[in-house]
Each structure stands twice: as structure tokens, then as C-alpha cells.
Amino acid sequence: EAEVAQSPRYKITEKSQAVAFWCDPISGHATLYWYRQILGQGPELLVQFQDESVVDDSQLPKDRFSAERLKGVDSTLKIQPAELGDSAMYLCASSSLPRGGAPLHFGNGTRLTVT
Amino acid sequence: AQTVTQSQPEMSVQEAETVTLSCTYDTSESDYYLFWYKQPPSRQMILVIRQEAYKQQNATENRFSVNFQKAAKSFSLKISDSQLGDAAMYFCAYRSSNAGNMLTFGGGTRLMVKP
Numbered sequence: 581e582a583e584v585a586q587s588p589r590y591k592i593t594e595k596s597q598a599v600a601f602w603c604d605p606i607s608g609h610a611t612l613y614w615y616r617q618i619l620g621q622g623p624e625l626l627v628q629f630q631d632e633s634v635v636d637d638s639q640l641p642k643d644r645f646s647a648e649r650l651k652g653v654d655s656t657l658k659i660q661p662a663e664l665g666d667s668a669m670y671l672c673a674s675s676s677l678p679r680g681g682a683p684l685h686f687g688n689g690t691r692l693t694v695t
Numbered sequence: 696a697q698t699v700t701q702s703q704p705e706m707s708v709q710e711a712e713t714v715t716l717s718c719t720y721d722t723s724e725s726d727y728y729l730f731w732y733k734q735p736p737s738r739q740m741i742l743v744i745r746q747e748a749y750k751q752q753n754a755t756e757n758r759f760s761v762n763f764q765k766a767a768k769s770f771s772l773k774i775s776d777s778q779l780g781d782a783a784m785y786f787c788a789y790r791s792s793n794a795g796n797m798l799t800f801g802g803g804t805r806l807m808v809k810p
Contacts, residue, residue: 636797
């Protein structure tokens with residue numbers, strides 16, 4: 581079964597450094613999501629793409645976070661500079677449709693630790 | 696904005712027994728979808744079951760079933776014949792049928808299965 585690929589699996593960085601995460605959605609899925617999950621909590625949406633366009637980035641801290649999906653396929657999420665409070669699991673997901681009952685398929689996530 | 700609440704941070708069940716996880720949500724919409732996702736330790740989040748709000752019949756997937764009470768805005772998950780592999784975090788999630796609406800997660804319930 582096709583899966584959402586994410587890398588790296590783990591990332592340790594010092595505060596004020598830049599980090600980047602990569603995601604390759606399931607082939608043919610036009611909708612891509614980045615979620616942040618703090619340990620012990622539910623995921624919270626950071627940004628949603630439809631093809632290469634941002635649909636929702638209202639919860640993305642734009643002073644330090646950026647996301648792109650230039651060709652409408654894979655995506656990169658960047659944090660610069662990283663802060664201690666950014667330590668979390670960053671989940672990428674994709675779906676065939678941007679609404680309703682289309683389920684989200686999640687990757688394994690990138691666990692970020694900021695020291 | 697829609698909110699999803701899971702009031703049980705942790706639940707425990709004996710192997711082969713039945714357990715019910717609770718979820719309530721708040722919305723002013725009439726057309727939406729509800730989901731239960733499972734997140735095993737260090738593994739990716741996967742869809743367990745999905746319910747369309749316009750359907751009165753409760754969804755069932757093998758040992759997993761839901762009790763959907765639209766008027767009460769309640770969506771509980773019942774796991775029958777619990778297995779050790781059911782141990783995981785379970786997240787209830789809501790999504791509007793309108794385009795561009797994000798999947799909103801509850802805070803999760805950690806399910807432990809005792810042998």
C-alpha cells in the first residue's frame with residue numbers, strides 16, 4: 581500500500597538554528613497537510629496545500645515557519661530560527677480530496693528536539 | 696470554530712474484553728464527517744473508522760464500531776474483543792463537508808490492554 585514518506589525521522593538541533601522537514605505524499609493526492617503534535621496532545625494543523633497553493637496557514641507562525649510545495653508534489657517545512665517550544669512531532673498527511681470524508685493518510689513523522 | 700473533546704486521557708481494558716472511548720464535539724454545521732484514528736507507539740497514525748453525519752446507521756469495521764448521537768454531538772468508539780495490538784493513542788476527529796476545511800483532532804485517549 582502506498583505511504584506518505586517523511587524525512588528525517590528524528591532531528592536534534594540547537595535553538596536559533598534552521599531546520600527543514602521533507603514530505604512526499606501518496607501519488608495522486610493533491611491535498612497535503614503539515615500538522616504539529618506536542619507529546620500527549622492531538623495534532624494541530626499548521627498548513628494545508630491544494631496542489632501548489634496554500635489553502636490554510638492561519639495557525640502557521642509565519643515569523644519563523646515557512647512551507648512550500650513548488651511543483652504540487654513533495655513539500656518542505658522550514659523553521660528558522662528554531663525555539664525550545666518547537667520541540668514536537670511534525671506530521672505530514674495527504675488526501676485525495678480537500679474535504680469531507682476523504683481520509684488523511686499520515687507519514688511516520690519527524691520528531692524534533694530543540695536544545 | 697469546531698472543537699473536539701476527549702474526556703478520558705487514559706483507559707485500560709483486559710484482553711478479550713470490550714472498551715468504549717468517548718468523544719464529544721461542538722459544531723453549528725449539519726453536514727460533516729467524524730473519524731477515529733489510532734496512533735501506536737512510534738508508528739504512524741492510521742484511520743480506524745469513519746462516520747458520515749447524514750447517516751443514521753452507526754459505522755462498523757470488524758471489532759470496531761461507533762455510537763453516533765448527532766443531537767448530543769457524541770461519537771464514541773467501541774472496541775470489542777480487545778487485543779494487545781489495540782494498545783495505542785486514539786484520536787477522535789471532525790471535518791466539515793465544505794471544501795478547504797481542516798481535520799480537527801481531540802486531545803486523545805491512551806488505551807492500555809492488559810494480558
